Amino acid sequence: MDAKSEKSGNVAKKKRLRDAEATKLRILEAAKSDFAKNGLGGARVDVIAAKANANKRMIYHYFGSKDGLFQTVVENAYLDIRTAEQKLHLDDLEPRDALERLVRFTWQYYLKNPEFITLVNSENLHRAKHVKKSELIKTASRKFVAMVSGILERGVSSGDFRAGIDPVQLNITIAAIGYYYLTNRFTGSIIFERDLMEKNALNERLEFNIDTIMRLVSA
Amino acid sequence: MDAKSEKSGNVAKKKRLRDAEATKLRILEAAKSDFAKNGLGGARVDVIAAKANANKRMIYHYFGSKDGLFQTVVENAYLDIRTAEQKLHLDDLEPRDALERLVRFTWQYYLKNPEFITLVNSENLHRAKHVKKSELIKTASRKFVAMVSGILERGVSSGDFRAGIDPVQLNITIAAIGYYYLTNRFTGSIIFERDLMEKNALNERLEFNIDTIMRLVSA
DNA sequence: TCAGGAAGTAACTAGATGGTGCATTCAGCG
DNA sequence: CGCTGAATGCACCATCTAGTTACTTCCTGA
Structure with a gap:
């Protein structure tokens, strides 16, 4: 008797039988997960719809095509990380701290x-x-x-960093040393005969990465 | 009259109407190319067969399944790079030279x-x-x-490298800084608003990578 | 309160897609 | 030089897949 009576007129929109926004979000979540697991080619629209507890028709209604859905998923993924990075407020930190924080954040993310x-x-x-x-x-x-350029400039001014480092190369390198380790964790664990995802291994890698970047920029 | 008469009994096997080895190789080449372009899920067996100028039946004859074909392709890919690395004869070089050569090779490969x-x-x-x-x-x-461990050890002995570096972390890092740049060259070129595949950009990156690794290991 | 648009459903289609059964052809051994 | 097993070709299938059609159900604003 309560479940049925509160189906509309709530202060916050909640548990509506029809909720375009909620359905869209469920589809996006399911799509992100399935695209990530199987790639664009390997993912199945039917599977995504089922996982989202939505009708396949809705995917085409909201996103036009499988490709359109992927486009939105990828866009959101990039916006998410860029937003999180901005929230680090690296400009408020000393250059060396800011850089270390960025390396840590990138890895954790x-x-x-x-x-x-x-x-x-x-x-x-x-x-x-x-x-x-x-x-x-x-x-x-x-x-x-x-943002990264700014950190670098401040570090050069303060004498912490050496001059002449290309911020793009630095950016790429910070991403690379974390990304490669993690994206290739399966083949890596076999080739190096070591569980790369074990807790200690992960901590060691993070410290190694911080060290790598610090040595790279140090004056 | 000559084309027909030389169909067998040649010194080197050549232009046989049926040549299992040659067919297998053509299939593997086509598969490597198609798997690389579309991923395991995205690649099509029919397309591979056509590109190999072979019948689809042959793929199943020789490799059992799409998965079996992929397995062979991946195995060959790894063996190829490992073989090429061995041919560098890094043990004959001074530690610093050996390491630089490895970074260069990895990038070029x-x-x-x-x-x-x-x-x-x-x-x-x-x-x-x-x-x-x-x-x-x-x-x-x-x-x-x-091999990499050996270089590292020799470098420590000679005083060129600092002690305590984990050869696995070094290996991963050498691969990472090249791999990430190249695998993400498409998104990278957009995000950094710079053609990452332009000749100068490539040279700059290689130099940057050598510098990164040298700073990382230096005593 | 009720009309109309938005949200949602299920069944369907046309064209792939991985995989096979079977007949045929060739290489090369004895 | 004929025989056998390996190599090859063709047609076929069961299933899957992105996308669509035709329809019902709910929500909302006037």
Whole structure:
């Protein structure tokens, strides 16, 4: 008797039988998970619909096509990490602290959001055709690069960092040393005969990465 | 009259109407290319057969299944790079030279063999289930890790390198800084608003990578 | 309160897609 | 030089897959 009576007129929208926003979100979550697991080619629209507890028709209603759905998923993935990076407020920290914090954050983010890595891989397999279309991603990226450039400049001024480092190369390197380790954790664990995902191994890698970057920029 | 008469009994086997070895190789080449381009899930058996100028039936005859074909392709890819690395004879070089040569080689290899990167990505998407089965890969990997360990040890003895560096972390880092740049070249070129595949950009990155590794190991 | 648009469903389609059964052809051995 | 097993080709299938059609159910604003 209560479940039925509160189906509308709530203060916050909640448990509506029909909720476009909620359905969209469920689809996006399911899609992110499935695209990450199987790639764009391997993912199945029917599976995504089922996992989202939505009708397949809704996917086409909201996103137009499988490709359109992927585009939105990838766009959100990039916006999420760029947003999280901005929240670090690296400009308020000393250059060395800011840089270390960024290396730590990048590693942790990849670790906690493994779908991000797989989505980026998938997107590159498709020659970035979805990212290319997204102005939002471009704007967010610009801010991100500017942030790292800023840290670098401040560090050079303060005498902490050496001059002449290309911020783009630094950015790529910070991402690379975490990304590669994690994206290739399966083959890596076999080739190096060591469980790369074991807790100590992960901590060691993070420390190694911080060290690598610090040695790279130090004056 | 000559084309027909020389169909057998040649010194070198050549232009046989039926040549199992040649057919197998054509299939493997086509498969490598198609798997690299579309991933395991995205590649099509029919397309591979057509590209190999072979009948689809042959793929199943020789490799059992699409999965079996992929397994062989990945195995060959790993053996190829490990073989090439052994040919560098790094043990004959001074530690610093050996390391620089390895960084250069790794970069060039990825650059000239982009399929390798994509195949590894695909294999990791599938949690390395094919690599796991390959004893050949494991043996070759062991030799490779030993080689880098050797360089590191010699460098420590000679005073060129600092002590205490984990050869596995070093190995991973050398691969990472090249691999990430190249596998994400499409999204990277957009995010950093710079053509990462332009000739100068490539040279700059290689120099940056050598510098990164040298700073990392230097005493 | 009720009309109309938005949200949702299920069944369907046309074209792939991985995989096979079986007949045929060739290489090369004895 | 004929025989046998390996190599090859063709047609076929069962299933899957992205996308669609035609329809019902619910919500909302006037």
